[in-house]
Amino acid sequence: MSSQPYPEAVDWAFEAEVFQWRGPAPYFFVATPPQVNDFLHAHHSELTYGWGVIPAQVRIGATEVTTSLIPKDGVYLVPLKVALRRPEGIDDGDAVRVGLHVGSHDVSSPCEGTAMTTFVIDAQVAIDLVVGGVTIPPQHSLTAPTLLRSQVLALVYESVRRGDIDKRTGRKILDDICGLRIRLLGDRSMQDHAWQIAAKLNLPNTYQAEYIALTQLQADALVTADDDLALAAQAFVTTASPADILRS
Template identity: 50%
Template sequence: MTRYVIGLDVALVLAEQRAKIPGHHRLLAPTLLRSQVLAQLFADVQHGLVTRKEANQRLDYLRGLQIRLLGDRSLQQVAWKLAEELGWKDTFAAEYLALTKLQADALVTRDVDLMWAAGKLLTLASIDDLLS
């Protein structure tokens, strides 16, 4: 079984495509993913990029993926340390790195800045890897 931490960008792509995740993969994300997804889909509806019905369908799809959402004290401590080391202004992105470092095999993101930071610290994977 391969454990992947997915970023917001990847969660949204999976929801848009309604991608089938192979049973031998497990998805993880920081608990903040839930709020990030909701906020992004709300903004997309407000900007006319998707309909409210489509946004709800994407939310339902993501709820059905059984993503293990984590945000314990250990993750927070590691995220804090990583954000400090990387000189970031907040810990949001660092939570994805911390979770990958603590509990996953690889991080899946299309965010170039996050990929750059993660590439120095942990293993990266692509959406294709996740879907295979």
């Protein structure tokens, strides 16, 4: 452990090469350089959520997002979310200049002046969006854990079984949800992250934790109709409302 006192906030700027882990859903990263890595390891107990993952802000070009630094093979990796890569035109192998902030800034809230464009949604929100007949702004994207498929199917089936809707309406809801073009993700990296969050929160299973983990790694905010999930998630990620999804 470092004998140096821990400052309230630290900022770095460094050059790095973008790389990706290929799988069911490619994730893009840069690795922290030695001076950043040394500091993060020395002060991880002050910075981490509890298992080594460190909340942070990352800026490339004119775009800034909140994220979580992930320890791997002795270094920390900075996830580059779609909301960061898309406006800056970042791709695998690019050399980028990274601004990184860790410390006292409230990373559970969106940065001032930074629009939310990528949302993790849960099954009930997906159903509510299609039942409401809304149009998602083209600059916004939706993502969810792969388990959303089964959860949507179960919720719609239960509604039909209770007599709230007929089978034809239920089938239309399922078809319309496909039209939302939700990006479903669930590779090993996200699953490992969800496991750690579930253990931290002492959850009985990992279902809620998958939504939180995916938001940390790939999105700007979580939108959920589950009050318990929203409450648990607030310690880890930004939460938003369906109105934020629809706001141009």
